[in-house]
Amino acid sequence: xxxxxxxxxxxxxxxxxxxxxxxxxxxxxxxxxxxxxxxxxxxxxxxxxxxxxxxxxxxxxxxxxxxxxxxxxxxxxxxxxxxxxxxxxxxxxxxxxxxxxxxxxxxxxxxxxxxxxxxxxxxxxxxxxxxxxxxxxxxxxxxxxxxxxxxxxxxxxxxxxxxxxxxxxxxxxxxxxxxxxxxxxxxxxxxxxxxxxxxxxxxxxxxxxxxxxxxxxxxxxxxxxxxxxxxxxxxxxxxxxxxxxxxxxxxxxxxxxxxxxxxxxxxxxxxxxxxxxxxxxxxxxxxxxxxxxxxxxxxxxxxxxxxxxxxxxxxxxxxxxxxxxxxxxxxxxxxxx
Numbered sequence: 001x002x003x004x005x006x007x008x009x010x011x012x013x014x015x016x017x018x019x020x021x022x023x024x025x026x027x028x029x030x031x032x033x034x035x036x037x038x039x040x041x042x043x044x045x046x047x048x049x050x051x052x053x054x055x056x057x058x059x060x061x062x063x064x065x066x067x068x069x070x071x072x073x074x075x076x077x078x079x080x081x082x083x084x085x086x087x088x089x090x091x092x093x094x095x096x097x098x099x100x101x102x103x104x105x106x107x108x109x110x111x112x113x114x115x116x117x118x119x120x121x122x123x124x125x126x127x128x129x130x131x132x133x134x135x136x137x138x139x140x141x142x143x144x145x146x147x148x149x150x151x152x153x154x155x156x157x158x159x160x161x162x163x164x165x166x167x168x169x170x171x172x173x174x175x176x177x178x179x180x181x182x183x184x185x186x187x188x189x190x191x192x193x194x195x196x197x198x199x200x201x202x203x204x205x206x207x208x209x210x211x212x213x214x215x216x217x218x219x220x221x222x223x224x225x226x227x228x229x230x231x232x233x234x235x236x237x238x239x240x241x242x243x244x245x246x247x248x249x250x251x252x253x254x255x256x257x258x259x260x261x262x263x264x265x266x267x268x269x270x271x272x273x274x275x276x277x278x279x280x281x282x283x284x285x286x287x288x289x290x291x292x293x294x295x296x297x298x299x300x301x302x303x304x305x306x307x308x309x310x311x312x313x314x315x316x317x318x319x320x321x322x323x324x325x326x327x328x329x330x331x332x333x334x335x336x337x
Contacts (some may be wrong), residue, residue: 002023002077003148006069018231019090021104023111024079025115026069026138028062033100034120036072065139068097069112072141078151079114080133080142082122083183087188088252088280089125089133091155092116118155121280122185123192123301124250131183136178171314179330187325188301192250192278194322200248201227204276204304206319210311213242216316225264232239243270250279258285261296272324276304290303 006024008014018025028280030050040063047059047066071078077094093115099111122130129151132144142148150335169236195203205215207230214236216229228244231237245261247253253275261273273296275281280300289298299307308315 001074001148002072003142003151004068004073004077004315005080005082005133005135005137005142008081008083009107013036015081015083015085016112017104018081019116021102021108021111022092022095022114022116023099023101024069024092024094024107024114024292025104025108025111026066027107027110028066029106029109031066031110034066035100037070037253038065043070043305047196049156056218061137065137066110068141069139071109073098073112078148078155079112080151086280086286087300088119089118089122090116091151093301095243097179119252120154121250121278121301123188123279124154127182127185127189131182134182134185146205158319170247184302184305187305190323191301191305195300196248200278201246202227203308203319203323204244204246205230206315207304207311208242208244210314211307225260226268229268229270240271242272243268243281244274245278247279252280252282253277253285255284257281258292258296258298260290260293265295274299278304 002175004292006026008018008025010026014025014027031046034043037046038098043066043224044059044063047054047062057107057327073094075094075096079092079094081090081092083090094112095203096113096114099113101109101111104111125133126144131149132142136230191200191203198217201217203334205217208228208230209215213230213232216236218227226243228237228242229245230242230244232240243261243264245257247257257277258275258281265273275296276299278301279300285298289296309325310321312320312327
């Protein structure tokens with residue numbers, strides 16, 4: 001059985017619907033029902049007819065993604081969906097064959113039925129696995145570094161050890177890497193190794209200070225439900241006043257932690273709460289937090305890295321020395337549909 005990556009839009013715009021509808025979907029809405037396609041040549045001719053102004057190289061690239069989606073994916077195959085809106089990768093099992101759905105709306109016409117059953121924060125994966133999952137394509141099969149065997153072992157709760165090296169399978173599709181995501185994963189890996197426990201709270205506190213807050217960080221040990229207290233103004237008395245709960249583990253937090261933070265906010269008479277969960281949070285947390293939009297914000301590792309990069313130049317020099325980063329410009333060489 002194969003391991004595939006199927007993304008849900010360049011900006012994650014199809015993620016929620018794909019998970020709710022139990023499908024993988026690939027875009028290319030202008031294409032009609034592809035159930036009658038029998039050969040790669042037929043698919044290419046249809047692409048050429050549908051997109052007459054698109055270059056041949058791009059059409060061949062699209063053909064190489066759409067063909068396996070409609071013809072090669074088999075029941076029992078595993079699909080990985082790296083989310084854009086949360087720092088997690090969701091896994092599902094293919095339960096049927098390609099279906100054309102006109103009732104799901106834009107971006108959701110070309111689908112494969114999937115039973116989504118497990119998600120993991122990106123921080124639990126070795127860097128070579130993240131590299132293998134990081135091609136800048138909508139659809140591709142993953143064969144590097146025994147990724148399929150290792151991920152199936154992870155999904156079943158087993159441990160399989162392999163060298164942490166980036167290797168390419170001979171039959172794997174050449175594709176540009178999502179360099180931004182790759183760089184963020186490297187930063188995330190470094191933070192996970194260098195900033196653990198109380199040092200992680202110190203990092204979060206430094207980011208908040210760079211954003212203009214006066215910060216007080218709890219001492220190591222019992223914190224009474226609060227790791228950081230923050231407020232605006234010369235002495236931190238002004239609003240907005242924050243209480244921050246920091247979770248540095250790899251396990252996604254559950255809704256109990258969110259509710260505890262709500263109670264602590266009242267005790268401290270805080271205006272807002274911030275829950276920073278390095279391992280992310282379960283779906284139940286995200287749904288309940290939607291109703292608390294004006295009270296609480298959630299940060300996972302991806303949100304923290306974004307805030308860190310946006311305020312890096314304002315961090316103390318000592319912290320910059322602990323976490324040495326350099327901004328660069330890169331040329332974007334590929335796009336997904």
